[in-house]
Amino acid sequence: MGSRLLRPRTRAQPTQPTAPGHNFGMEFVWALWLGLALAPGSAAGHPQPCGVLARLGGSVRLGALLPRAPTARARARAALARAALAPPLPHNLSLELVVAAPTARDPASLALGLCQALAAPGVAAVLAFPEAWPELLQLHFLATATETPVLSVLRREARAPLGAPSHFHLQLDWASPLETLLEVLASVLQAHAWEDVGLVLCRVRDPGGLVALWTDRAGQAPKLVLDLSRPDTGDARLQARLAPLGATAPVPLAVLLGCDAAQALRVLRDAPPGSRWLLGTPLAADTLPTEGLPPGLLALGEVARPPLEAAIHDAVELVARALGSAAQVHPERALLPASVNCHDLQPAGPESSGRLLAQFLAATSFQGRTGPVWVTGSSQVHVSRSFRVWSLRQDPRGAPAWATVGSWRDGRLELEPGGALRPPPPAGAQSRPKLRVVTLVEHPFVFARESDEEGQCPAGQLCLDAGTTDSAALDALFTALANGSLPRALRKCCYGYCIDLLERLAQDTPFDFELYIVGDGKYGALRDGRWTGLVGDLLAGRAHMAVTSFSINSARSQVVDFSSPFFSTSLGIMVRTRDTASRIGAFMWPLHWSMWLGVFAALHLTALFLTLYEWRSPYGLTPRGRNRGTVFSYSSALNLCYAILFGRTVSSKTPKCPTGRLLMNLWAIFCLLVLSSYTANLAAVMVGDKTFEELSGIHDPKLHHPSQGFRFGTVWESSAEAYIKKSFPEMYAHMRPHSAPTTPHGVAMLTSDPPKLNAFIMDKSLLDYEVSIDADCKLLTVGKPFAIEGYGIGLPQNSPLTSNLSEFISRYKSSGFIDLLHDRWYKTVPCGKRAIAATQTLQMGIYHFSGLFVLLCLGLGSALLSSLGEHVFYRLVLPRIRRGNRLQYWLHTSQRIHRALNTEPPEGQEEPESRGPEEQQQDTPVAERGWTRVRRTMVRERRVRFLLEPSAASAAPEAETSPTEGPAWPCSNGRPPAARPSGALPPGELEELEQSIAGARERLRLALVRRGELLAQLGDSACDRPPRLLQAHLGGARAGVTPQKPRQGLDATWAPSRRVPMPVTERPRPAPGNGTCTWGRGVEKALRMTEHQLGQREKSEEA
Structure with missing residues (x-):
């Protein structure tokens, strides 16, 4: 030890520098205080x-x-x-x-x-x-x-x-002190009006002191004390010791103190039936058993222990x-x-x-961490305590379950509504009173369904559907119901919000009741000097109580009494939505017009940047980048962007430079996200919107001055009708012919096809429920609520139950029981089938897609206009541009416009219509000289027309003419050369061209002779005939090759015409199966075309 x-x-306080003046002042104050303290008179003070x-x-x-x-x-x-x-x-x-x-x-x-x-x-x-x-x-x-x-x-x-x-x-x-436990037990006994109690003690050291403390706390001594502290030899001995607590015991309640859970369970199982028990030792809720315990058992449990x-x-x-x-x-x-x-x-x-x-x-007292703290007179330090009181009851299925009946905190016990357990009445006393209750079916407050085959109600309360307002007939029906002779057709099972409230009131007040449905099905109004409906039954004495959605108003309160309201509501207006067909432009509604403009603006900007990147890149699909037969122009970029946006799978040119491809992929991502959002909302928009009668409230002009065909109504003899009749007589006069007998009838008139009502006025609580259970989601409430009112329980005037029922209803509100009832009967899924309908296939008719058909027709019309514009451009605009020297280069914008501008016929001749290859081959031998040969030459040279302008060193144009033809060849950039006088040729040009042709012919002949010798050494066969034939033709011809003008780029070499390829280096391949050699189709075709063209050239030279 x-x-x-x-x-x-302790935390050191940091020192802070002080001013000299401040130090002087502090020293003066300390000196003054010290002088006063040392003065002689200071000893007499504090x-x-x-x-x-x-x-x-x-x-x-x-x-x-x-x-x-x-x-x-x-x-x-x-x-x-x-x-x-x-x-x-x-x-x-x-x-x-x-x-x-x-x-x-x-x-x-x-x-x-x-x-x-x-x-x-x-x-x-x-x-x-x-x-x-x-x-x-x-x-x-x-x-x-x-x-x-x-x-x-x-x-x-x-x-x-x-x-x-x-x-x-x-x-x-x-832990729980004994004094506090006895105070809690005394509070429970006083709340339940238990006076004569007995104490059963387990493991108590001083039973006498405990009994004295009990007497001090409870105010009276216990009638019976059983000390079970001595060990028992068996169950028989324990049962014998508990025998005084049987049915004939002098105490109706026994309190068990000092026992743990196992001992308490043993005592309660061996105790004789007949008396109620209260467990005085606090137990946890999860340790409380339910099987084998007497019903009505009370137990304590401490909650929120600090x-x-x-x-x-x-x-x-x-x-x-x-x-x-x-x-x-x-x-x-x-x-x-x-x-x-x-x-x-x-x-x-x-x-x-x-x-x-x-x-x-x-x-000493203060507010501590455990709550208010002080010392009591018995030297106890008070700590805030909180206990729960539980009672063993039956759940709706009949199984035993613990229910909270009260809570105790700091000396105050608050019982839950219905938590009080009254002692059994003494012998000879009257039993619970039996009341007759009238109700009216109004969902969700009261439902009614058929009883089972035996005429009983497994759930809910058995109610009589009398259908009469005669008191004698009603008494006879209840007598038949009691002896079991009532027909099954008149037996109904009633349940709902008000039935649950009635059952709770019957349990707490207490009373028994028999239930029936009002005969005329009305709430009650004054007609011809007498009251009808629920009010009439209360006044006639046919019922002691009316429980339903019974509105409290001044007229009814003058003849009957009402309890405090258990439900607050107001009047509301319900209308029906109408499905309207989608408009022509509904397919564009998923996106706002600004979004559409933004998408197409982004499309054209993206196409522009794609063109710029492609033409500025050394690897682009342009003549500057690579000499190709196709060019990526702005029109190609537009075609590509539109294809990506709308998902078209058509052939389109794609950019070749990396920057353009990156931008194209980014545009594809943009289109994917936009189209995903568009398609997600398209189906809902295409169905069309819902329209309804827009009413601002009871003061809306449509109600006060209804137009032709506008009908609205309410329920006969309801509080809504009484309010409108009193406040708006003219509106009531128009509404009266269209009112309905019940709320379901009014809703049916509103939802019928065609609708019989345009608006229905009734209690908003009833309308909200009808909206929540509407499977087609066609109903909704509009406008501001008006005429605030409440539902109460109707009783005859001066009824002794009025104050008692009002008190219990107030308790139910404060304890949350009313909120639980509201959540149970009102928390349903609005439009019950909406979740199911969302997953079903949406069927749309042709009227949903009318806008798309109109768009297609407009597209056809636009195509015709575009064709007309194309002809106008070709006939009027294009010749005007040709005649001018500006705007001749259109390759970056449109390849076809560039070709049309830079391949024009000679002056005075029109461009002939294009024909197929077969027609051109058939017409070639007899075709007229002049523009036809020039056009054929232009077709052969079309692949090189996309070259850029030649450099400054070779920019001088050169004329290319045939000896017998006068039209000029276009330059490398597609422009025609400058006009020259007819017949003014450069001197010596023809001689130079003939010398170049002769040299080229001689070199080709020598190459073919050498090739023939090599093939002869390998073996002479039929396979060698094509080269020798070609050699003979080339060697014997006087003019077989047409020289071409030197060109820039990769094709700047002398070669035969591109239209007649000569694969003279192609080697023969053996034919399958017979070991002979055959030439490819390309070689044989080239040989035939070469023979034909050489012949044509010989004729031309001879001519």
């Missing part, structure tokens, strides 16, 4: 703690006797250390803990540990954690003997009283606050207590430090 000092570390503080050393000591268990010891030590960090002590004093931890819990070890804690100088009080009743008793005696305040934090369940209280020993019950750390913190704060208060009066006695020597106890005087601190402890 050892003692230990725990001094919490006690000054200066000398006490100097002797204290800045801290006050508090002893602590920790528990023995390691876990509990560590937990208590940590809680004490945190609680001592900021105690409410004056003069910035800190709290120093002197901890003692005895290794054993015997009386000698416990006393030695306490004495060691008190031996330290300046220990003002001790905080102990007893673990058993003997330790608590020993601490009680030691505190009284040493006159040192000891505060015991109890962690066990209900302890026995210690006899006479001591001001030096305070107890803080972290943690042990919070109780320790409040105990330390209680001592610190008491020390602070005592130091203000007697600082030396409070802050410098004398050391206690347990071996030489001297009787302390009346002004000892312990007595002073005990007086201030008893007078």
Whole structure:
């Protein structure tokens, strides 16, 4: 055993520089205060703690006797250390803990540990954690003997009283103290009007003291006390000891105290039937069994118990606050207590430090972490407690279940509505009264369905559908219902909001009831001097109570009484939506017009940048990048962007440069996201919108001045009709012919095809329910609510039940039972089939797509206009551009316009119509010379027309003419050369061309001769005939090759005409199966075409 000092570390205050003037002022104030303190007259004032503080050393000591268990010891030590960090002590004093931890819990070890804690100088009080009743008793005696305040934090369940209280020993019950439990039990007994009770005790050390405490708390002694503390030899012995609690027992209720869950279950199972039981020991809700227990059993359970750390913190704060208060009066006695020597106890005087601190402890109160904290007269430290009272009842399926019937907190018991259990009536007393209740079917407050085959109701209440307002006939029907002779057709099962409320009222008030449906099906109105409906049945005495959606108004309140309203509502207007066909442009509604403009603006900008990137890139699909037969122009970019946007799978040119491809992919991502959003909303938009009658409320002009064909109504003899009749007579006159007998009839008139009503006025609570169960989602309420009203229970005037029912309804509202009823009957899915309809296939007709058909027709018309514009451009605009010297280069914009501008016929001749290859081959031998040959030459040279302008060194145009033809060849950029005078040829040009042709012919002949020799060495066969034939033709011809003008780029070589390829290097391949050699189709075709063209050239030269 050892003692230990725990001094919490205080935070050092940082020093701040002060001004010289400030230092001087502070020194003056200190000097003045010191002079006043040393003056002779100062001794007669308030006690000054200066000398006490100097002797204290800045801290006050508090002893602590920790528990023995390691876990509990560590937990208590940590809680004490945190609680001592900021105690409410004056003069910035800190709290120093002197901890003692005895290794054993015997009386000698416990006393030695306490004495060691008190031996330290300046220990003002001790905080102990007893673990058993003997330790608590020993601490009680030691505190009284040493006159040192000891505060015991109890962690066990209900302890026995210690006899006479001591001001030096305070107890803080972290568990449920016995005094508090007895106070809770007394409150429960008083609320349930139980007077004669018996006590059954288990493991109680002092039964006499417990009975005395019970008598003090309950106000009267128990009628019977059974002590079961002695061990039982068997179940038979226990049953014999519990026999006085049978059906003939003098007490109607037995309270079981001091028993754990297992003992309580054993006692309750062996107890004879006939009496009610109350478990006095708190049990957890999850440990409460349900099987084998008597119905109506009451049990207690503590809820929201504060943690042990919070109780320790409040105990330390209680001592610190008491020390602070005592130091203000007697600082030396409070802050410098004398050391206690347990071996030489001297009787302390009346002004000892312990007595002073005990007086201030008893007078200290504050708001702690466990709630309000103060010390009671029995030396108990009050801690806020909260208990629940449970009762074993039957659930709707008939199984036993625990239900909360009340809650207790800080001396106040609040019972739930229906939680009170009345004692059984004495012998000869009257049974529960039986009332006749009238109702009216109005969903969701009252439903009615057919009974089962036996005429019973498995769920709900059996109600009589009398269909009559005759009192004698109604009595006869109820008599037949009682003896079982009532026809099954008149038996109905009623259930709903009001039926649940009626059942709860019948259970709590209490009373029995028989239910029937009003004969005329009306709420009640004054007709010909007499009341009809529910009001008429109450006035005629046919019913004692009317329970349904019964509106409280001034006219009804003059003849019948109403309970306090259990449901608040107002009047509302319900209309029907009408499906309208989608408009022509409905397919464009998923996107706003600004979004459409943005999409197409982005499309054209993207196409523009694609063209720019492609033409500025060295790898683009342009003549500058690569000499291709196709060019990526702006029109190609537009075609590509439109194809990506609308998902067309057509052939289109794609950019070749990396930048253009990246931009194209980004445009594809943009189109994907836009089209996804468009298609997600397209189906809902194409169906069309819903329109309805827009009414702002009861003051809408459509209701006060209805147009032809506008009809609205309400329910006959309802509160809505009475309100409109009284407030708006003209509107009532127009509405009366269109009203309905019941709310379902009015809704049916509104939803019929064609609709018989355009608007229906009724209680908003009823309309909201009809809207929520509408499967087609065609109903909705519009306008502002008006005429606030409430539903109440109707009773005859001066009925004794009015005040009682109103009181219970108020309790139901405060406890939340009314809210539970509302959630049960109103929380349905609006438009019940909406979720199912969303998953079904949407069938759309041709009127949904009328806009698309119109768009297609407009597209056809636009195509015709485009064709007309194309002809106008070709016939009128294109010749005008040709005649000018500007706007001749259109390759970056449109390849076809560029070709049309740069391949024109000679002057005075028109461009012939294009013909197929077969027609051109047939017409070639007999075709006229002139423009036809020029056009054929232009077709052959069309692949090189896309070259850029030649460099400055070779920019001088060269004329290419035939010896017999006069038209000029276009230049490399597609422009025609400058006009020259007819017949003015450069001198020597023809001779140079003939020499070049002769040299080329000689080189070709030598190459073919060498090739023939090589083939002859490999073997002469039929396969060698094509080369020799070609050689012979080329060698024997006088003019077989047409020279071409030198060109820029990759094709700047002399070669035969591109239209007649000559694959002279193609090697023969053996024919399959016969070992002979055959030439490819390309070689044979080339040979034939070569023979033909050479012949044509010979004829031309001869001519």
